[in-house]
Amino acid sequence: MVQKYAFVMMTREKWWNRFIADHHDGKRKQSYVQKGAAPPKNVSLILFYVSRPVGEIAGHAEFVQRIVGDPDEVWKKYGEESVLRSESEYREFLGDQRQVSFIRFQNFVETRHGLPLIDLLALLGKRRLSRKGFYVDKETADKMVSQMT
Numbered sequence: 001m002v003q004k005y006a007f008v009m010m011t012r013e014k015w016w017n018r019f020i021a022d023h024h025d026g027k028r029k030q031s032y033v034q035k036g037a038a039p040p041k042n043v044s045l046i047l048f049y050v051s052r053p054v055g056e057i058a059g060h061a062e063f064v065q066r067i068v069g070d071p072d073e074v075w076k077k078y079g080e081e082s083v084l085r086s087e088s089e090y091r092e093f094l095g096d097q098r099q100v101s102f103i104r105f106q107n108f109v110e111t112r113h114g115l116p117l118i119d120l121l122a123l124l125g126k127r128r129l130s131r132k133g134f135y136v137d138k139e140t141a142d143k144m145v146s147q148m149t
Contacts, residue, residue, distance in 0.1 A: 006141035007040035008047045008057065009103070009133045016050045016058060018083035023108045029064060031081035031102040035094060037068045038101040039133060045141055046105050049120075049129065056114030060145060061105035071100045078102045111148035119147065 009032060011019075022030055032046075040046070043063045050058045067074055071094055075087060081104065084090040094100060121127065123143060124136075136144070 003137040004040070004043055004135040005138040006045035006047055006060075006136050006144075007043045007063070007133055008049050008129070008136060009040075010049050010051060010129070010131060013050055013052075013054055015083050016048060016054070019048070019059075019108060020110055022083060023110070027081070029081050029104060029106045030061075030083070030108060031067075031078050031104045033082050033084060033090070033093065034101040034103065035097045036099050036101065038066075038103065040103065040135065041066055043135070044138075045145075046103070047136075047141065047144060049133075050114075054114070056116045057111075057120060057144060057148065058114040059108065059110045060148075061109065062107040064104040064106055067102040067104065068099060071097065074100050074102055078104065113148055115144055115148050120144070123147075 019030060040063065045060055046063050047057050047060045050056060067078060075090055079087065079090065084093055
């Protein structure tokens with residue numbers, strides 16, 4: 001069983017670019033919004049894999065907490081941390097979901113050199129990645145981060 005030190009979160013380029021913009025605008029804490037009860041529950045580090053066309057782990061952040069709950073209540077409390085720019089964009093994103101997860105993080109780092117998919121697969125000894133993200137142990141996370149600096 002993998003020690004759950006870090007979580008590799010899959011994100012689209014659109015959301016990645018908003019994380020970067022929010023970070024440059026001085027946002028200290030940010031949240032990644034997922035439908036339902038999404039992982040991770042408790043880790044130390046989040047690694048962001050940016051899907052096509054980027055295809056690499058492009059940054060990381062310190063995990064703060066996962067909040068799962070009623071969409072209205074969670075938005076009222078943490079909506080300003082989200083990359084969703086308005087409550088209407090949030091509602092459109094969620095659709096008819098009755099539960100939402102806000103994955104809160106801080107100390108966001110956009111790395112100079114990403115970790116390309118081919119190198120990531122070699123490091124993990126896998127042929128493909130889970131589209132929902134996956135946990136890695138501390139040793140693997142440290143290797144990933146060191147290859148991005």
